[in-house]
Amino acid sequence: MALYGRHVPHPWLPEPTEDLYSLAFKQAAAYGWSFPLSSDQPPPEGQRWAQHEAGGAAPATSGGTGELAWLQAAVLSLPGQSLPIVPMADVLLRALERLGTTIATGLHVLAPLVCAATHPAGPGHSTLLQADVLALADPGAETDVTVSLALPDSTEGDSALSAIREWAPSGSQALLGVMPMTAGGLTPAARSRARAYGLEPALTCCMRLTEWSLEAAAWLTTHLAESLRPAHAGELVLIEVIKESE
DSSP: OEEEEEEEEOTTOSSOSSOHHHHHHHHHHHHTOEEETTOSSOOOTTOOEEEEEEEEOOOOOTTSOSEEEEEEEEEOOOTTOOOTHHHHHHHHHHHHHHHEEEEEEEEEEEEESSOTTSOOOOTTSOSGGGSOTTTTOOGGGOEEEEEEEEESSGGGHHHHHHHHHHHHHHHOTTEEEEEEOSSOOOOHHHHHHHHHTTOEEEEEEEEEESSOOHHHHHHHHHHHHHHHGGGTOOSEEEEEEEEOOO
8 A cells, every 4th residue: 555645744853763664563553453474473363464564754746646655564364354445544644644744645555356354245245335434524525536447457447447336326425426537547656566566557537525535545445446356357456546636
């Protein structure tokens, strides 16, 4: 997972004594969500992921799509739960906020579509997809986001779009629409990461959320990853969600 945005370091921390890896691990451990992958001890019961590495937190470009921070993790076997994209995003944002003022503008996630950590896909399961995490949003806060997907087969874009639209009505009132776009696409950072894993750009859409926040972007990313599972689009997908410029 990588977060985009703008970051201004706190003036009282010209040279922080802790790096982002340490801060992210402490945050995740405090929630009981993660443990260090290199630990000699067996993971505690119920951990959601094993943290490989984390980094970033340099000031970003003014455009707001600079890669602020990233977290690499191994998803654990926790049947009945969705991928931990929302808590991972929360951990990264909170770690960044210990270092400075952060405005998140998007993220990209390399997500497994075949993973023991999740249940068989289907709208009947009670998961994050059915939880309206953006309830009580300001009616005037509707926000368009650009969503791009990279898949092992670039011709699978139409099938992915059909799967997304099939799930959109049942996911939550938070997702208000899905419209394919011919322009735009993956940012250079996301494209580079996708190619490193043998993925190619397959689809770019405009979607509308009831509000913009990193939580909303992470919720949408989870929704998309889960909805693509029955489409048999491959073992991996890279999903990028970016807030459209106002």
